[in-house]
Ligand SMILES: [Zn+2]
């Protein structure tokens with residue numbers, strides 16, 4: 352297994368910036384930690400089936416779509432990848448390096464996968480103007496820890512009503528989003 356695609360170049364980052372990307376490294380993104388709207392472990396049935404390829408739950412990080420900058424290989428002869436805000440991606444006709452998928456249940460949410468390795472790199476919500484990325488895809492320090500973990504570590508378990516694995520790590524458990532749904536662990 353080759354993890355070098357996700358290894359962080361510390362010289363490239365300022366104190367607030369995080370980078371992530373798909374497994375093969377062709378599609379990458381960057382954002383600043385101070386833009387994080389929500390960071391949580393999501394136990395919803397869509398994440399269980401679509402995002403993590405059958406994971407019991409995933410670590411999702413929500414950001415304004417304007418604050419997520421995607422770097423996508425150009426098609427054709429252009430040598431430089433295009434840098435696009437998630438808000439600027441035409442989800443009906445995404446660049447060739449990305450495949451878009453949305454479900455009938457939540458048609459306003461479009462998951463973008465790398466066309467090469469299939470990794471789900473981002474989910475764009477056209478209703479809220481936010482984009483989700485996943486903690487597991489963030490750049491790592493040489494020993495494997497996620498760079499700036501303290502700035503993106505989850506604060507809650509959300510959509511815990513459909514959990515497949517019971518977690519007892521001290522974080523609050525919610526039926527929906529943190530602070531705007533029923534608390535399930537009190
Ligand atoms: Zn890829």
Ligand SMILES: [Zn+2]
Nearest residue numbers: 393394395398
């Ligand atoms: Zn979810």
